[in-house]
Amino acid sequence: QKTMANDEQKKKCYQFLDMTSRSFAAVIQELDDELRDAICIFYLVLRGLDTVEDDMTISLEKKLPLLRSFDKIIYQRGWNFNENGPNEKDRELLVQFDVVIEEFLRLKPGYQRVISDITEKMGKGMADYAAGEHRENTSVATIKDFDLYCHYVAGLVGYGLSDIFAESGLEDKSIAKDKVKANNMGLFLQKTNIIRDYREDLDDGRQFWPREIWANYVTEFKDLTLPSNSEKARHCSSAMVLNVLHVVPDVLSYLSNLHNQSVFNFCAIPQVMAIATLALVFNNLDIYHKNIKIRKGEAVRLISASTNMDNVVEIFREYLKVISQKNDPLDPNFLEISMALGKIEQWI
Numbered sequence: 001q002k003t004m005a006n007d008e009q010k011k012k013c014y015q016f017l018d019m020t021s022r023s024f025a026a027v028i029q030e031l032d033d034e035l036r037d038a039i040c041i042f043y044l045v046l047r048g049l050d051t052v053e054d055d056m057t058i059s060l061e062k063k064l065p066l067l068r069s070f071d072k073i074i075y076q077r078g079w080n081f082n083e084n085g086p087n088e089k090d091r092e093l094l095v096q097f098d099v100v101i102e103e104f105l106r107l108k109p110g111y112q113r114v115i116s117d118i119t120e121k122m123g124k125g126m127a128d129y130a131a132g133e134h135r136e137n138t139s140v141a142t143i144k145d146f147d148l149y150c151h152y153v154a155g156l157v158g159y160g161l162s163d164i165f166a167e168s169g170l171e172d173k174s175i176a177k178d179k180v181k182a183n184n185m186g187l188f189l190q191k192t193n194i195i196r197d198y199r200e201d202l203d204d205g206r207q208f209w210p211r212e213i214w215a216n217y218v219t220e221f222k223d224l225t226l227p228s229n230s231e232k233a234r235h236c237s238s239a240m241v242l243n244v245l246h247v248v249p250d251v252l253s254y255l256s257n258l259h260n261q262s263v264f265n266f267c268a269i270p271q272v273m274a275i276a277t278l279a280l281v282f283n284n285l286d287i288y289h290k291n292i293k294i295r296k297g298e299a300v301r302l303i304s305a306s307t308n309m310d311n312v313v314e315i316f317r318e319y320l321k322v323i324s325q326k327n328d329p330l331d332p333n334f335l336e337i338s339m340a341l342g343k344i345e346q347w348i
């Protein structure tokens with residue numbers, strides 16, 4: 001039986017959305033009626049999964065089954081979870097997750113199917129990674145592992161969103177056909193965040209930069225923070241930025257295939273913020289000492305400009321020029337970065 005009026009329940013979900021991601025919640029709320037609830041619930045289900053994966057105070061024997069069965073949990077009316085650590089950011093979401101489940105079960109079956117399918121794949125991937133990390137404790141060894149981890153936590157979101165856009169009829173079915181581009185939409189955001197969050201993750205005892213890259217510059221991951229290693233640290237972060245630049249053509253191509261205005265804004269804004277962040281972290285040693293973010297004023301300018309492809313291309317061109325100007329001829333990655341920038345220039 002409904003303990004809360006349906007609109008009360010839905011309102012609560014949007015309150016959770018505001019709680020979990022301030023600026024982005026507003027963008028979700030501008031989506032067309034047909035998409036808004038499905039993507040709000042998709043976002044909250046992913047936050048719920050992330051809140052389990054992120055919580056280092058939950059033992060592995062408890063965490064792994066939770067991650068692996070989350071796609072079944074979202075169908076269990078009344079389910080919630082009270083065992084997150086006290087300072088887990090979004091613990092309240094899981095304490096009241098039964099409200100999210102009620103709203104999930106009110107979505108069209110087609111949307112439910114996409115969300116449960118992605119949740120199942122992501123939960124399994126997160127569990128495999130958490131189990132592996134626990135065993136070898138070198139979190140991400142090769143660039144291949146790096147791409148696989150980012151596929152699980154972000155690329156799959158691109159799959160799910162593309163399937164929801166296609167299911168809604170607001171975008172062509174083809175948007176969900178090209179898995180590589182959908183995957184790279186997620187990789188661009190996630191890999192840029194992983195470079196930006198070096199210090200925060202290091203302090204949390206987590207490392208996501210692939211050993212295959214950083215081991216060329218230092219023997220221990222944390223040695224990137226040493227002043228005596230500053231030139232090596234600078235070149236290491238360049239190698240990380242170079243790795244991210246490879247997916248930019250697919251990001252621009254994906255965005256150019258969108259037709260619905262609210263979908264375009266929803267997809268373009270995070271990508272534009274990411275290219276601005278990538279230019280900020282490039283050749284910037286601050287990443288080893290603190291969490292840097294683009295200024296509020298710049299973010300507002302970017303959000304208001306990200307409403308059409310010409311503007312988005314202009315913004316990418318602007319920040320790729322910043323990267324080109326900061327590219328240091330003494331950096332061993334100099335030439336490959338110039339070539340990656342040139343390749344993107346051809347696409348634009």
Ligand SMILES: CC(C)(C)CN1C(=O)[C@@H](CC(=O)N[C@@H](CC(=O)O)C(=O)O)O[C@H](c2cccc3ccccc23)c2cc(Cl)ccc21
Nearest residue numbers: 021022023024043153154157158185186189190266267270
């Ligand atoms: C890990 C991640 C990149 C997938 C997280 N992720 C995003 O980063 C959000 C943006 C966001 O949450 N911004 C935060 C910033 C922050 O918290 O650092 C904000 O408050 O502004 O955008 C993505 C997102 C939006 C649009 C298209 C996407 C295509 C593929 C993959 C992800 C896509 C997202 C869409 C959904 Cl449905 C769920 C999660 C996300």
